[in-house]
Amino acid sequence: MGRIFGTDGVRGLANRDLTAELAVDLAVAAAHILGEVGAFADRRPTAVVARDPRASGEFLEAAVVAGLASAGVDVHLLGVVPTPGAAFLTSFLAADMGVMISASHNPMPDNGIKFLARGGLKLDDDLEVLIENRLEEPWERPTGAGVGRIGDSHAGVGAYVKHLVASSPRRLEGLKVVLDCANGAAHAVGPRVFEELGATVIAIHAEPDGLNINDRCGSTHLGDLQKAVVDHGADAGFAFDGDADRCLAVDQAGAVVDGDQILSILAVAARDAGRLTEQTVVATVMSNLGFVRAMQEHDITVVQTAVGDRYVLEAMRTGGFNMGGEQSGHVIMGDYATTGDGVLTAVHLAARLRETGSTLSDLASVMTRLPQVLVNVPGVDKSRADTDPTLQGEVAIAVARLGDSGRVLLRQSGTEPLVRVMVEAGTHEEAAAVAQHLAGVVSKTLAL
Numbered sequence: 001m002g003r004i005f006g007t008d009g010v011r012g013l014a015n016r017d018l019t020a021e022l023a024v025d026l027a028v029a030a031a032h033i034l035g036e037v038g039a040f041a042d043r044r045p046t047a048v049v050a051r052d053p054r055a056s057g058e059f060l061e062a063a064v065v066a067g068l069a070s071a072g073v074d075v076h077l078l079g080v081v082p083t084p085g086a087a088f089l090t091s092f093l094a095a096d097m098g099v100m101i102s103a104s105h106n107p108m109p110d111n112g113i114k115f116l117a118r119g120g121l122k123l124d125d126d127l128e129v130l131i132e133n134r135l136e137e138p139w140e141r142p143t144g145a146g147v148g149r150i151g152d153s154h155a156g157v158g159a160y161v162k163h164l165v166a167s168s169p170r171r172l173e174g175l176k177v178v179l180d181c182a183n184g185a186a187h188a189v190g191p192r193v194f195e196e197l198g199a200t201v202i203a204i205h206a207e208p209d210g211l212n213i214n215d216r217c218g219s220t221h222l223g224d225l226q227k228a229v230v231d232h233g234a235d236a237g238f239a240f241d242g243d244a245d246r247c248l249a250v251d252q253a254g255a256v257v258d259g260d261q262i263l264s265i266l267a268v269a270a271r272d273a274g275r276l277t278e279q280t281v282v283a284t285v286m287s288n289l290g291f292v293r294a295m296q297e298h299d300i301t302v303v304q305t306a307v308g309d310r311y312v313l314e315a316m317r318t319g320g321f322n323m324g325g326e327q328s329g330h331v332i333m334g335d336y337a338t339t340g341d342g343v344l345t346a347v348h349l350a351a352r353l354r355e356t357g358s359t360l361s362d363l364a365s366v367m368t369r370l371p372q373v374l375v376n377v378p379g380v381d382k383s384r385a386d387t388d389p390t391l392q393g394e395v396a397i398a399v400a401r402l403g404d405s406g407r408v409l410l411r412q413s414g415t416e417p418l419v420r421v422m423v424e425a426g427t428h429e430e431a432a433a434v435a436q437h438l439a440g441v442v443s444k445t446l447a448l
Contacts (some may be wrong), residue, residue: 027067182218282324
């Protein structure tokens with residue numbers, strides 16, 4: 001069997017790639033591996049299980065719960081909860097593991113299974129490999145009183161809401177915000193948190209029916225949010241994805257504020273408050289060069305990682321840092337969460353608006369985005385991208401041409417025979433020209 005875990009759990013077309021049978025097997029294997037790691041010789045392990053609203057989550061939840069209980073794990077069912085809510089409640093309920101059933105920002109037909117370790121932490125690669133290796137292995141099945149029990153813990157969501165409200169450094173009276181909930185996991189939590197903090201809330205795409213999650217809405221489709229902010233004269237708009245672990249924003253004029261800008265605002269706010277550990281923020285290699293320059297201007301060090309919020313979190317834990325994120329809107333505020341949390345991010349952005357009295361456009365101007373062009377080159381031998389002498393020679397020429405005004409990044413796809421060419425430059429035209437040229441070189445020199 002090939003590796004089935006991707007950069008964020010197991011994901012695929014529900015009931016074809018991700019079947020009920022696979023969900024049962026994954027749950028059993030995870031119970032065994034995490035049980036061995038936790039050494040639960042004197043008690044029965046516990047797990048929390050949550051999902052987003054997509055229809056396939058209903059049968060996958062049943063399969064995961066069946067697998068866990070059959071392996072002797074007691075299960076707390078959380079119902080529809082954001083991924084960061086599942087992580088928080090894994091810790092809050094002192095569970096030994098957590099499971100989130102979601103395909104995040106993917107279209108409705110997809111789904112996924114993410115496992116969390118004790119404390120609500122994402123699993124290390126080594127643990128995922130162990131789980132894969134345990135799939136379909138023979139095992140001793142408990143019987144009688146040894147099987148796991150299943151209980152409803154939907155009330156735990158209230159503790160998550162209370163946690164988010166308590167995290168805000170100030171009340172939000174006087175602010176009018178629009179929340180695009182992507183017909184996803186934050187449809188109830190997001191508006192409730194902002195209302196409890198005193199904001200005036202206009203919620204859109206907050207009526208999930210199991211089929212409309214991420215359907216031309218949420219953080220991947222900002223058009224409706226931009227229009228709603230302007231039409232309602234709101235101070236800001238915030239868009240979540242299907243499982244609400246990311247947030248993008250829209251300012252009072254309807255302009256998009258991306259993850260780099262959000263991270264800039266929050267990093268500067270934390271530094272001003274004396275809460276930014278080691279005056280350092282963690283980002284990925286895909287972060288805009290304008291972000292790096294802005295942080296340098298504010299005497300904030302940037303540690304860069306591979307793309308993926310799990311790698312951001314790993315660097316944060318290793319270095320003891322408390323803030324990091326991605327351009328996509330995954331922002332990890334380590335003082336309050338073990339993973340990206342879209343609602344938490346939105347709350348702290350709104351609190352910064354109240355604290356400064358500034359507009360979101362003014363706050364976002366802390367960094368100037370360099371034009372960035374990304375070209376995907378499919379059907380190539382990605383393994384040679386870093387070593388092919390012809391390609392590397394052309395990259396060196398491009399880097400010299402751009403000088404300090406831009407940069408070039410070639411990145412291998414983690415799941416496809418594809419190389420991503422990213423170029424930043426002083427103008428969009430220059431970035432596009434360099435990117436297209438290098439894409440042509442990649443296609444020619446790395447052709448399969």
